[in-house]
Amino acid sequence: MVDLTPTEEQRHIQAAAADLLAARSREAGARAVRAEPAGYSAELWKEMTGLGWPGLALPEEYGGADGGFLELCLLFEELGRHQVPSPLLTTMACAALPIARHGSAAQRAQWLRAVAQGRTLSYVRAAPRGDWNATGSDVVAEPAGQGFRLHGTALFVPYAGTADALLVIARTGGPEELTALLVDNAPPGVRCERLDVVGNDPHYRVDFTAVTVPGERAVGAVGSGRTVAGTAAELGAAATCAEMAGGAQGVLDMTVGHARRREQFGRPIGSFQAVQHHCANMAVDVLGSRLGAYESIWRLSQGLPATMEVSLAKAWGSEAYQRVCALGHQVHGAIGFTYEHDLHFFHRHAVASALAFGDADHHIARVTRYLGL
Amino acid sequence: MNWEETPDERDFRHEVRAFARERFPVGYGPDPEAEHSLEPEDVWGYDWPADRLSRDPARRAGARAWAAALAERGWIAPGWPVEYGGAGLSAMREFILREEMMRAGVPTVNGIGAMLLGPTLLEYGTEEQRAAHLPGIARGETTWAQGFSEPGAGSDLASLRTRAVCAGPGSGSYLVNGQKVWTSSAQYADWLFVLVRTDPEAPKHKGITFLLIDASSPGVAIRPVQDMRGATPFAEIFFDDVSVPVANRVGAENQGWYVAMAALGFERAGIGATVKFEQVLSRLVGCLRSEKEPGCPGRDTAVLRHEIAQRYIELRTQYNLARHTASQLEAVGIPGHEASVSQLFGAELHQRLARTGAKAFGPYAQLWQRDGAPMEAAFAHMRFDAVAATLLGGTTEIQRRVIATRGLKLPKS
Ligand SMILES: Cc1cc2nc3c(=O)[nH]c(=O)nc-3n(C[C@H](O)[C@H](O)[C@H](O)COP(=O)(O)OP(=O)(O)OC[C@H]3O[C@@H](n4cnc5c(N)ncnc54)[C@H](O)[C@@H]3O)c2cc1C
Numbered sequence: 118m119v120d121l122t123p124t125e126e127q128r129h130i131q132a133a134a135a136d137l138l139a140a141r142s143r144e145a146g147a148r149a150v151r152a153e154p155a156g157y158s159a160e161l162w163k164e165m166t167g168l169g170w171p172g173l174a175l176p177e178e179y180g181g182a183d184g185g186f187l188e189l190c191l192l193f194e195e196l197g198r199h200q201v202p203s204p205l206l207t208t209m210a211c212a213a214l215p216i217a218r219h220g221s222a223a224q225r226a227q228w229l230r231a232v233a234q235g236r237t238l239s240y241v242r243a244a245p246r247g248d249w250n251a252t253g254s255d256v257v258a259e260p261a262g263q264g265f266r267l268h269g270t271a272l273f274v275p276y277a278g279t280a281d282a283l284l285v286i287a288r289t290g291g292p293e294e295l296t297a298l299l300v301d302n303a304p305p306g307v308r309c310e311r312l313d314v315v316g317n318d319p320h321y322r323v324d325f326t327a328v329t330v331p332g333e334r335a336v337g338a339v340g341s342g343r344t345v346a347g348t349a350a351e352l353g354a355a356a357t358c359a360e361m362a363g364g365a366q367g368v369l370d371m372t373v374g375h376a377r378r379r380e381q382f383g384r385p386i387g388s389f390q391a392v393q394h395h396c397a398n399m400a401v402d403v404l405g406s407r408l409g410a411y412e413s414i415w416r417l418s419q420g421l422p423a424t425m426e427v428s429l430a431k432a433w434g435s436e437a438y439q440r441v442c443a444l445g446h447q448v449h450g451a452i453g454f455t456y457e458h459d460l461h462f463f464h465r466h467a468v469a470s471a472l473a474f475g476d477a478d479h480h481i482a483r484v485t486r487y488l489g490l
Numbered sequence: 491m492n493w494e495e496t497p498d499e500r501d502f503r504h505e506v507r508a509f510a511r512e513r514f515p516v517g518y519g520p521d522p523e524a525e526h527s528l529e530p531e532d533v534w535g536y537d538w539p540a541d542r543l544s545r546d547p548a549r550r551a552g553a554r555a556w557a558a559a560l561a562e563r564g565w566i567a568p569g570w571p572v573e574y575g576g577a578g579l580s581a582m583r584e585f586i587l588r589e590e591m592m593r594a595g596v597p598t599v600n601g602i603g604a605m606l607l608g609p610t611l612l613e614y615g616t617e618e619q620r621a622a623h624l625p626g627i628a629r630g631e632t633t634w635a636q637g638f639s640e641p642g643a644g645s646d647l648a649s650l651r652t653r654a655v656c657a658g659p660g661s662g663s664y665l666v667n668g669q670k671v672w673t674s675s676a677q678y679a680d681w682l683f684v685l686v687r688t689d690p691e692a693p694k695h696k697g698i699t700f701l702l703i704d705a706s707s708p709g710v711a712i713r714p715v716q717d718m719r720g721a722t723p724f725a726e727i728f729f730d731d732v733s734v735p736v737a738n739r740v741g742a743e744n745q746g747w748y749v750a751m752a753a754l755g756f757e758r759a760g761i762g763a764t765v766k767f768e769q770v771l772s773r774l775v776g777c778l779r780s781e782k783e784p785g786c787p788g789r790d791t792a793v794l795r796h797e798i799a800q801r802y803i804e805l806r807t808q809y810n811l812a813r814h815t816a817s818q819l820e821a822v823g824i825p826g827h828e829a830s831v832s833q834l835f836g837a838e839l840h841q842r843l844a845r846t847g848a849k850a851f852g853p854y855a856q857l858w859q860r861d862g863a864p865m866e867a868a869f870a871h872m873r874f875d876a877v878a879a880t881l882l883g884g885t886t887e888i889q890r891r892v893i894a895t896r897g898l899k900l901p902k903s
Contacts, residue, residue, distance in 0.1 A: 397897075
């Protein structure tokens with residue numbers, strides 16, 4: 118039956134995640150980890166690993182729980198709602214699941230098991246000029262012996278500083294031939310430098326200087342990097358939509374709470390119609406983005422084509438989340454402009470996640486192509 | 491969460507599709523001049539309540555034959571129990587039924603009677619009232635209009651002044667005097683359900699009664715009101731000493747407000763509008779792609795393409811909101827404030843879509859005539875149809891207030 122409400126089990130996952138993150142957000146939330154070198158709470162990560170979060174969507178044979186991508190995305194939604202930075206999305210959606218889909222049996226056995234045990238991965242897509250449509254890569258893998266030698270620089274690599282390995286989309290052969298390589302994130306030759314960015318997830322500049330990569334580290338066939346990158350971008354975008362829907366819900370909850378408590382002219386500001394209309398507009402955006410996110414995620418988890426639905430959800434969700442933040446600020450007044458208030462962490466997240474895996478314009482352009490315009 | 495239909499639901503979809511193909515009467519064509527219908531479920535050019543009384547015999551016969559065909563399956567009032575002529579369908583099947591009828595380009599029948607009055611009588615009516623009125627609606631024989639608004643009472647519905655007094659001690663009837671306005675399709679209706687004031691002294695919500703009034707009763711005068719498009723989708727109604735049997739009261743005297751609020755709560759899923767929008771948008775895309783089509787000088791600019799894609803994204807969002815409402819109805823039994831979200835979003839999308847579409851035709855977007863205009867001037871007309879979208883069924887300001895106070899539990903002002 119068409120049933121757009123969560124199942125019992127999904128509600129359970131959601132509630133358990135919400136409970137944990139609400140309890141830990143003080144010491145592991147965006148504010149608390151801002152100064153942490155890793156950019157996230159290693160302690161909470163350990164706890165999450167103990168609860169089986171990284172293994173939730175991995176096969177049992179590798180120590181996973183055999184859950185689906187949809188169930189995993191419920192975790193991203195809650196991470197967004199509580200603004201708890203974590204390498205879970207990068208590790209799972211952009212590396213582990215693409216390895217599960219495209220990697221060899223040996224790669225799956227090694228890396229998926231490692232991830233289920235708490236190892237983290239990151240994903241490097243160094244496109245020329247940061248163009249989301251780009252076909253090439255700024256990282257070049259030259260043939261060297263039985264493997265490759267890597268050169269080049271990538272910007273905006275999330276959680277690269279602490280990731281155990283990097284899934285790198287590199288140029289092999291002509292300007293458009295790409296290959297996905299699993300690269301140990303260890304010197305010599307790999308250097309990660311943290312960038313100062315708007316968002317709450319730590320981002321890095323990663324330099325590769327003559328990094329030796331054995332041939333068996335290619336994920337999928339040599340030259341098939343575009344396919345692997347496609348999977349990582351599609352799952353990454355969809356997962357980000359879940360995270361954004363959660364973030365937008367967090368802003369709405371926080372704003373409604375404020376509007377009920379804050380009094381002006383002798384009554385709660387939430388009783389003023391202009392304020393009510395702001396909140397109602399936020400509710401429209403929140404529900405619209407959640408349903409869009411989950412439609413695309415559900416399709417992906419069923420193995421159905423979802424390219425269009427992912428673009429719809431990302432285009433809509435990216436803009437909706439930013440509108441929700443703007444109205445949230447409006448209703449909060451000056452208090453929401455302070456560093457002390459948590460609202461800006463959501464706003465930072467909205468700006469950064471709108472840019473992850475393509476902004477609204479990028480995805481709208483994909484929709485025009487789909488419509489045949 | 492599951493977006494996929496079961497084989498049963500898919501079969502049902504095919505059944506509706508086949509039914510529309512086989513049973514839709516050939517002689518019942520759309521009226522090229524029609525601008526009447528503002529019901530989102532209705533297809534352009536069809537206006538079933540008007541068509542069933544049309545002077546054109548082919549249209550009249552077609553409208554009646556279509557109602558009879560639907561009635562055979564209980565599909566005029568698909569959600570009602572079978573004993574009253576419904577089909578006892580679940581919310582999701584009712585959704586699929588309406589969707590497929592829209593896709594097939596065939597009109598729904600008996601909107602207000604089936605969707606508003608029926609559920610109200612099922613909840614608050616007496617057994618006699620149900621037996622007397624429901625089967626006629628379900629057979630497509632009687633149509634109803636909703637007389638709530640008055641010249642002085644729109645958003646503030648409870649300030650209504652049409653009054654009813656008991657004709658005398660022990661008398662079995664009320665005497666009704668006053669005026670209603672904006673009553674959709676009242677000029678075609680056999681019966682009216684109206685709110686009247688029965689206790690002028692009581693606080694305004696507590697002195698209102700819900701009555702069923704035969705439109706042919708002496709003292710009822712119904713005058714169509716012309717709208718900005720030149721059409722007459724609604725009417726004003728004058729009651730001059732109209733006698734209404736007490737047996738036609740729904741719920742207790744002075745409790746009509748609560749009955750009416752329930753009636754307004756029987757929201758439409760908003761599916762019709764979505765399909766209609768999707769169809770017109772895909773025609774627009776087709777039109778822009780076939781530059782050679784005569785009379786279709788579309789302006790295919792990058793900005794326009796971007797805007798069309800945005801509307802498409804919104805449309806799919808609206809489809810999700812509508813399905814979500816049906817899914818909630820099925821799962822929980824009542825729609826939450828999400829139903830208002832769907833209605834509000836759909837109304838505003840209607841207006842955005844109309845503007846985007848009109849843009850595509852440059853100066854040709856001002857052609858009101860359908861003949862020789864690009865896409866038969868669909869968007870020129872839609873721009874004006876859409877003006878009512880954010881008013882009818884409660885303005886979008888009022889919808890937002892409902893979402894804020896009932897949905898988000900913000901304090902009332
Ligand atoms: C095509 C059409 C069909 C209709 N069909 C029917 C029908 O079948 N039966 C029926 O009973 N009625 C019907 N109506 C009437 C409709 O329900 C009313 O028009 C609507 O409720 C608004 O009332 P009003 O027109 O008196 O505007 P008003 O209530 O005077 O509103 C004018 C403006 O003031 C705003 N406003 C009013 N109060 C507030 C408030 N408290 N806070 C913020 N803003 C406020 C409104 O939102 C609106 O913007 C129909 C209307 C249309 C256009």
